[in-house]
Each structure stands twice: as C-alpha cells, then as structure tokens.
Amino acid sequence: MAVSARSLSVGDSREMLLVDDLTRTQIVQYAGASGDYNPLHSDNKFATEVAGYPGVFAHGMLTMGMTGRLLTDWMGDGRLTKYGVRFSKQVWPGDTLTATATVDAVREDDGTWYADLSVVTVNQDGDTVVTGTATARLDP
Amino acid sequence: MAVDRFPVEAGHILMFARSIGDPNPIYEDAEYAAGTEVGGITAPPTFVQASAQFDPDYILRPKIGEPWFGSGREATGIRREPSSGAGGGGAGGLASGLHAEQHFEYHRHLRPGDVLSATTRAGDTWEKEGRSGKLVFSGSVTEYRDQTGELVITARSVGVRTERPAPQQAPQKANQKANQKEGGK
Numbered sequence: 001m002a003v004s005a006r007s008l009s010v011g012d013s014r015e016m017l018l019v020d021d022l023t024r025t026q027i028v029q030y031a032g033a034s035g036d037y038n039p040l041h042s043d044n045k046f047a048t049e050v051a052g053y054p055g056v057f058a059h060g061m062l063t064m065g066m067t068g069r070l071l072t073d074w075m076g077d078g079r080l081t082k083y084g085v086r087f088s089k090q091v092w093p094g095d096t097l098t099a100t101a102t103v104d105a106v107r108e109d110d111g112t113w114y115a116d117l118s119v120v121t122v123n124q125d126g127d128t129v130v131t132g133t134a135t136a137r138l139d140p
Numbered sequence: 141m142a143v144d145r146f147p148v149e150a151g152h153i154l155m156f157a158r159s160i161g162d163p164n165p166i167y168e169d170a171e172y173a174a175g176t177e178v179g180g181i182t183a184p185p186t187f188v189q190a191s192a193q194f195d196p197d198y199i200l201r202p203k204i205g206e207p208w209f210g211s212g213r214e215a216t217g218i219r220r221e222p223s224s225g226a227g228g229g230g231a232g233g234l235a236s237g238l239h240a241e242q243h244f245e246y247h248r249h250l251r252p253g254d255v256l257s258a259t260t261r262a263g264d265t266w267e268k269e270g271r272s273g274k275l276v277f278s279g280s281v282t283e284y285r286d287q288t289g290e291l292v293i294t295a296r297s298v299g300v301r302t303e304r305p306a307p308q309q310a311p312q313k314a315n316q317k318a319n320q321k322e323g324g325k
Contacts, residue, residue, distance in 0.1 A: 029155075
C-alpha cells in the first residue's frame, strides 16, 4: 500500500521492533541465505581464538535487511528508490533492535513525489548500531 | 566481484526474507503478490547482496576441496605467516575486514525470473585514526544488470580494515565471557 505525499509531513516518524533477543541461529540463517559465510558470524572458536572478538556477531547486512522492513512496511513494496546505511556498532546475539524512520522531506521532482527519510536502529542499551537514509516514491 | 549469472529465484527470496525476519507475504505468496501494486513477488531491498552465492571467487564461502579459514580441528584451517603490521585480526588479515557502509539505488525492483549480472569497480580509499588504531576504508561500486542489459540496481559499498579487532579492545581470554555484553562498545 503506497503513501500519498498529501498524507505525509516532515517530522512524521515510525518505530518498529526488529528483533527481540537475536539468536545465533538467525545469524546462521542469514549466512546461508546471503552466502556470506564469514566465520566471524557463526564460528565462535574462530571469532574468539583467531580473530580476538568476544564471540560471534551479526552481519551488518542482517541489520540493514531487518531495518529495511520498517521502510517497506511504511512506504510500500517496490517504492524505495534509494536505501543506504552506515554501520556504527556491532550487533551481538541476545541484542534487541528497534528502528525509527523519520520523514526529512516531501518533494516533487519532475512530476513525481518523493519522501526522503532518515533511519536509525538502536540496541537495548540505546546505542546506535545503524544510521541510514532512504528515498521512496509517493503517490501525489 | 564479478558475477556472470545470478538467477533471481522465488525460493531464494523466501529464504532471504525469512533470514531477515520479514514476514511480508509479497516475498513468498504469489497469489497475494499478484494483487499488489507490484503485481508479483519481489525481493527485499537488500536481496542483491546474495549475489555472493553466484560469485565463483567469493572469498567468504568455503570452496569444495580447498582449505577454509574457519575452525575444524584447529581454530583456523589456514596457517599463514603473521601479517606484517596492519591487517592483524588473525587469519592473515582475512577476518579483519568489516563492512562500514552500504548504499543501494533502485532503478527498478526485482522479480523472480530475472537473471542478473554484476560488475564491480574499485572506488576511493582513505584512512582515519580510530579507537582501535588506524582504519583503512575502501569503496566499491557494483552495477547489477538484467538479462536485457538494463541497469536494475547500483550498489556502493565501503569496507574498513582495522589494525586490531574493532571496535573494542582485544579481550583477555579470561574475561571474554564478562566482556560479551560490552563487546560492541
């Protein structure tokens, strides 16, 4: 379901609980689906003894993928024209992530309406793990 | 990365959507999807990242018959000379690369049945002093085209290499457990 430019105002925002208590199994599931089998994300022995991390952690792209759900649920399927993020902190098994998207601009460009959004995903401690921006095509 | 043939398949989209915890029926229910504005199953916005499955040289996938840098009997299956200076993090620096940024531009949305090809060109590289020593960033741009040669998605990626495991200090073995929660800080 698409959103109309008329119904959207700068400052409008939506929040979504992306995951409550992220499991190691979901990280493995993402490795299998995405094809990124970096042992940092699934192999605790490698992550601790070779790479020197406290344990396995999630792919950044898993967090980006989960965060994208907020954007497509709000703006509609097939409506994103841009989506980009910066990874600011690692996501660990057991984390709970919440994303918030906010409308920064509603604008018309060459007869088509767009919303520019910013998005931020935080963990259970309120620490930002991902920040990003997106643009979605709107109905007039 | 160069991918000659990345067939976009409904079953793969279903598995990918499940893995990111997205229950949207447009990713798995053809009948539902047919009644939407998109008109059929489409893929989640980050799905093209799974093109790695079809990159014959992708370094983060075990290759049949070749040593793998993850653990088996030993903590890593690849023994290397200690890397000189930067690019620590073990396994000859293989594991020290992390993803810093990812950006997608969608020219149209994917459909099962699309057959994509992808070509990547290197972008800028730059350095920054971080909490865990010198950080070396490198960008790349990947263009995904469909079977007719039409540009479908442009992806820009930034990777970062760190001198030490990032972003926390390398933990002492004894307090690894205690550090688990603090690890990302």
